[in-house]
Amino acid sequence: MxxxxxxxxxxxxxxxxxxxxxxxxxLASAVSNSGGLGLIGAGSMHPEVLEEHILRTRNATNKPFGxxxxxMYPELDKIMEIIIRxxxxxxxxxxxxxKLWTGRLKDAGTKVAHVVSSVFFAEKCEAAGVDAIVAExxxxxxxxxxxxxxxxxxVPSVRKVTGLPLLAAGGVATGRAMLAAMAxxxxxxxxxxxxxxxxxxxxxxxxxxxxxxxxxxxxxxxxKKLAPVRVVKNLFxxxxxxxELRGATADELRDLLGxxxxxxxxxxxxxxxxxxxxxxxxxxxxxxxxxxxIMLELMxxxxxxxxxxxxxxxxxx
Amino acid sequence: MxxxxxxxxxxxxxxxxxxxxxxxxxLASAVSNSGGLGLIGAGSMHPEVLEEHILRTRNATNKPFGxxxxxMYPELDKIMEIIIRxxxxxxxxxxxxxKLWTGRLKDAGTKVAHVVSSVFFAEKCEAAGVDAIVAExxxxxxxxxxxxxxxxxxVPSVRKVTGLPLLAAGGVATGRAMLAAMAxxxxxxxxxxxxxxxxxxxxxxxxxxxxxxxxxxxxxxxxKKLAPVRVVKNLFxxxxxxxELRGATADELRDLLGxxxxxxxxxxxxxxxxxxxxxxxxxxxxxxxxxxxIMLELMxxxxxxxxxxxxxxxxxx
Numbered sequence: 001m002x003x004x005x006x007x008x009x010x011x012x013x014x015x016x017x018x019x020x021x022x023x024x025x026x027l028a029s030a031v032s033n034s035g036g037l038g039l040i041g042a043g044s045m046h047p048e049v050l051e052e053h054i055l056r057t058r059n060a061t062n063k064p065f066g067x068x069x070x071x072m073y074p075e076l077d078k079i080m081e082i083i084i085r086x087x088x089x090x091x092x093x094x095x096x097x098x099k100l101w102t103g104r105l106k107d108a109g110t111k112v113a114h115v116v117s118s119v120f121f122a123e124k125c126e127a128a129g130v131d132a133i134v135a136e137x138x139x140x141x142x143x144x145x146x147x148x149x150x151x152x153x154x155v156p157s158v159r160k161v162t163g164l165p166l167l168a169a170g171g172v173a174t175g176r177a178m179l180a181a182m183a184x185x186x187x188x189x190x191x192x193x194x195x196x197x198x199x200x201x202x203x204x205x206x207x208x209x210x211x212x213x214x215x216x217x218x219x220x221x222x223x224k225k226l227a228p229v230r231v232v233k234n235l236f237x238x239x240x241x242x243x244e245l246r247g248a249t250a251d252e253l254r255d256l257l258g259x260x261x262x263x264x265x266x267x268x269x270x271x272x273x274x275x276x277x278x279x280x281x282x283x284x285x286x287x288x289x290x291x292x293x294i295m296l297e298l299m300x301x302x303x304x305x306x307x308x309x310x311x312x313x314x315x316x317x
Numbered sequence: 318m319x320x321x322x323x324x325x326x327x328x329x330x331x332x333x334x335x336x337x338x339x340x341x342x343x344l345a346s347a348v349s350n351s352g353g354l355g356l357i358g359a360g361s362m363h364p365e366v367l368e369e370h371i372l373r374t375r376n377a378t379n380k381p382f383g384x385x386x387x388x389m390y391p392e393l394d395k396i397m398e399i400i401i402r403x404x405x406x407x408x409x410x411x412x413x414x415x416k417l418w419t420g421r422l423k424d425a426g427t428k429v430a431h432v433v434s435s436v437f438f439a440e441k442c443e444a445a446g447v448d449a450i451v452a453e454x455x456x457x458x459x460x461x462x463x464x465x466x467x468x469x470x471x472v473p474s475v476r477k478v479t480g481l482p483l484l485a486a487g488g489v490a491t492g493r494a495m496l497a498a499m500a501x502x503x504x505x506x507x508x509x510x511x512x513x514x515x516x517x518x519x520x521x522x523x524x525x526x527x528x529x530x531x532x533x534x535x536x537x538x539x540x541k542k543l544a545p546v547r548v549v550k551n552l553f554x555x556x557x558x559x560x561e562l563r564g565a566t567a568d569e570l571r572d573l574l575g576x577x578x579x580x581x582x583x584x585x586x587x588x589x590x591x592x593x594x595x596x597x598x599x600x601x602x603x604x605x606x607x608x609x610x611i612m613l614e615l616m617x618x619x620x621x622x623x624x625x626x627x628x629x630x631x632x633x634x
Contacts, residue, residue, distance in 0.1 A: 119532065138467060150456040153533065153596075177473070217435055247563040247564020280469075281470050283436070309627070315319075317328065
């Protein structure tokens with residue numbers, strides 16, 4: 001009995017992160033059709049675009065799916081109105097206080113998970129009445145916490161303060177990492193980077209190719225004086241980094257960042273001037289594949305790691 | 318068959334990190350007597366002090382033990398001369414290029430492991446002919462790499478480029494974390510923080526107590542313009558952090574750091590002005606215990622996690 005599978009009505013406890021510019025209806029429905037939980041990433045969608053993606057996902061799968069909503073979203077009320085009107089069964093909220101929307105979503109019959117990067121917010125989740133918590137470590141791509149706590153420390157630390165169904169995120173791109181995260185106390189995982197390079201992801205093909213070639217050390221957490229975000233160390237990063245090293249203020253960094261950098265990089269493929277959000281674990285990803293293939297590989301890796309443990313070998317002492 | 322146990326002639330694949338100001342003969346011999354591999358931390362010892370600790374360790378245990386040597390140590394030649402003359406069987410080198418000493422140590426019949434924080438240096442280890450590699454993630458206490466790669470990403474990334482016996486370090490303080498690290502590709506673990514708070518550790522008792530009370534988010538990587546080091550967020554850290562945020566130069570930081578900060582904090586117990594090196598995983602440690610008890614708990618946790626996986630439960634899907 002796996003509580004994440006039970007809670008969301010899915011076959012494998014694998015959630016596809018609802019990533020900006022990557023996670024439209026194609027990716028979400030493909031993941032759901034492959035036995036995981038696909039999430040539409042509302043963070044990069046105007047409300048009417050989100051509504052279209054919900055309808056298209058529903059058309060492409062009869063399996064459960066959800067929407068990820070960053071709570072700092074400018075048109076948050078409209079987004080939530082659509083989600084409730086469309087009777088979306090599952091919502092993952094992030095980047096904000098879980099008390100804001102959990103109650104109203106649950107009143108509407110929606111299951112709610114909230115993404116945290118610290119024990120402090122995990123405790124707020126429990127108080128807010130969420131159904132599940134995602135503990136996302138420092139190694140994760142995109143927006144990230146200020147405590148810089150890694151998956152290895154965060155997952156057992158969150159597990160210590162809550163009995164809720166728990167998903168680990170950050171650094172998880174393989175079935176071995178799934179098993180490791182579960183041994184640390186998680187019930188399942190949320191995977192981002194590996195699904196960014198899925199064929200069905202709406203990330204630009206040049207960005208996908210770059211991720212496949214990225215080695216260990218190819219990303220860095222930047223913009224800590226604004227909102228920390230893990231990005232590829234491209235020219236845009238170097239400019240930001242140089243400014244940070246000389247002590248640039250938040251205002252200066254905001255000017256350097258400008259508007260639409262993530263779209264420019266991840267969606268339009270400007271690998272030089274764009275903001276390219278991806279996890280450290282990009283170093284383990286080396287090919288663009290369809291979601292069905294990725295999910296098969298994840299499960300093969302997972303099951304062979306379980307078998308190895310069962311058979312003793314290096315694990316027996 | 319576990320290759321780390323075989324290589325070092327120990328019962329459990331658990332290495333006690335050779336930490337400055339904590340790892341004298343008492344700690345090292347206690348760990349070796351409990352079935353792990355104790356390491357004397359030469360980094361905080363004058364050569365003649367190291368020699369005394371080697372003799373005392375030999376007096377206190379007939380099990381294998383080793384010495385950890387940071388290769389940036391000012392009197393490195395003297396330290397290595399003592400190690401070779403004393404026929405120390407195992408040396409862990411760190412903070413430098415493994416090519417420097419591996420050959421000479423191996424010629425003297427010593428087994429050599431080297432600590433790395435990146436794939437780049439893991440490849441150098443393989444070329445230098447080391448017997449084992451320690452892959453230490455960003456969450457580890459004390460001195461740390463510039464790539465900020467976490468244990469979750471570093472261990473499988475290093476595993477991908479080398480078939481050598483591999484130890485995971487950083488974020489490992491429990492038997493569950495041991496199993497997780499091994500599922501990611503390691504053959505065993507190096508544990509630091511949990512042994513800092515052992516009764517036999519020479520860390521100041523006030524520092525040990527502070528670690529037991531530290532919560533998630535209580536440490537931070539500092540001094541990135543000098544040599545990155547993970548420390549407790551005490552007043553000393555706040556002063557350094559404020560300087561770093563305003564863009565202080567390496568020279569300014571060196572002046573603020575001064576001399577003997579780590580000794581002042583970790584050994585003399587000045588929790589306000591000292592440099593207190595400890596890992597993120599301090600948040601999971603809550604009591605000072607003898608090494609024999611710590612090792613029993615580690616093995617209990619490990620074996621019960623293995624049993625859980627064998628029995629299915631959340632792992633079956």
